[in-house]
Amino acid sequence: MVVTAPALVLPDEQSWALWGPDPAELGLRADHGPPERLRDALVPESSLGAAADALLGRLPDETAVQRSAAPTGTVSVDDPEPDDCSEGGDDGDHDMMAIVGNPSADGLIMEDLKVVHGPFGTALPGGLQLSVTLDGDVVRNATVMALLRVAADTGAPTAPDLLAPAAWRATLNRALDRPTDLRAVEHERALSHVAWLRALGRLLNDQRLATAAGHTVVALRRDSPTAQEQVAHLGSLLKRRTIRRRLEGRARLDADTVAARGLRGPIARAAGIPDDARGTDPAYVAMGFSPLTAAGGDAWARAGLRVAEALAAVDLCRRLADRSASTCHAVAAPAVEGPRGPLSAQRIGDRWRLSAAGADAARRAAADLMIGCEWSSALMAAVSLDLSPWNIDAHE
């Protein structure tokens, strides 16, 4: 099924931030209604449909997006078969008089509830779908599916992940020995991390965080001189006790687990591993860059790290803008550090081999972390990993 990109990038915070216009500028906000209603909202007559039309001109024409039937990141504890759920909704197959089965951890016999969450209208990026079996409100099985991939195209390469277009452009340019725009990459990183914070704010129903992050997205998009202050303010909002209690100790991935699972990018750095392609990039080394890390590896550490990285990215943007164009457009590093981890591209004849290291491992880790959690905590665990809905490794 081939669908246009705007419909898929519309309803989530990060796509709004990168592709704009920002919902706050339009007086819109990403809806979190049931998937069916969101699909209805995307008809051209509706306000969201109009916004989709407005976005259409901004997206690369050659990028066709299609849904992949193959799930990734599947983890199942005691049911090896994937859940047979209807697309985009939940099957509603429950009967109070037929509650049979094995007791839960609390000794109660509960009927399984099968839920499909996404691919629209969730706190996760559009295109990610969670298929979950609930035992009461505790997750028993979880499958995280990245439904998006760019159609195989042997022509001119395009950004295969619309949530990191600048980083992919830089990656492809490096593979072609062309200059790369590092400022755009850092700008995208700041936007991506702040947009993720807004999604987190909406998930936790923290209006202060969501609103402040929304304003910061607007400031970043406009290159406002107050953007750095606003990002720093987000850091102070994140330190509130109410937020800290929600995130601290949750969805923990320690350094050993991170290494064993092959997790990369901010997830690894939040566990104390200085895994950052920029650390060996001559252009960044020349600016005295050193990777930021955090301790703990839990959701709280990942949130704090992203704020710190967004701040550093804004600072790098400023410094790169001050430098001459030749320095800014540095080359000669094998990978580009995108917002979610290292990206690499290799040209083999007429074809391309693309890799977003750790993206699939992150989805698997998310599914694993969700199991045994109460539903809201499970969602928070998945959101805290900042998953990509794009299948990059499958693209060749």
Next chain:
Amino acid sequence: MSDWTPLAILSVALVGAWGVALLQQAIATGQVRPWVLVRSGVDGLREPLSRPDQRDAVLFHTAPALLVLAAVLTLAFVPWAPGFRGIDLSTGAIAVPAALAYVTPAIFMAGWGAGRPLAVVAGFRWIALMLAYAMPIAMVVTAVAAPAGSLRLSVIVDAQHAVPTAIVQPLALALWLPAASAVCFLPPFDLPHAPSELGGGAFGEYTGLDAALIRLAQRILVVAMSAMTVVLFGAGWHGPVLPPAVWMTLKTAIVAALALWVGGRVPRVQIDRLLPFAWKVANPLALLAIAWAGLVTLVFYR
């Protein structure tokens, strides 16, 4: 209770709900634009009723009406002024939690009738929450009634003519306020619909008149619980200079605004942390509040 009392209660419910809607708009946007509310309300009513693949259409469409009924019934016991005491029962303080009890089946019916697992989860969440908070609510009401020596709400108000209960029994107030907010399913206790978690939860499938009734019921509940807070803790209609009804309205508006404002600034509570807190902390504290009320009554009110 006169023949006009039911009509007066309905009028208070509708006007109060309108006031809460304006407060919500003011707190969310910093502006008060009544015509926007009217327009969105009319647009909402024009939507056809939702007919999802629910298993229990009767439950699904009955739930909003039951929710409104429970909200209006709760409001009916509120004494607004010496001359307008609503349904002035001798057991009014206990009748309020009894009326609120109908909110629980209404929300569960909405979740169950929708036929979506996350809506059912929302219904179960609500039942767990209300079971956990029913005891603190009832015990707090008992504690507040002790100094007055009566469960009649107008007597409880008169007993506070010198010192409001909020000052004498701060622990009871601290237990009551979150419970009152939870009953209205306001943030941070918006667990039955939790938009970003449950895709609308128990109310996610409602459209048109059903959705309007849900919103109306929630706003009437906000009015009722804010007014009950004033009656139980804020000395009701007592106050200098202004007429009693004006004092009661002002205090109610302040409590409602406070509840709505706090809801916008505090992240949603987690059910798996809230329930242990309710059973292990709030219930024992409510018992302590009763003991404190007994002590205060013995020392100051005899």
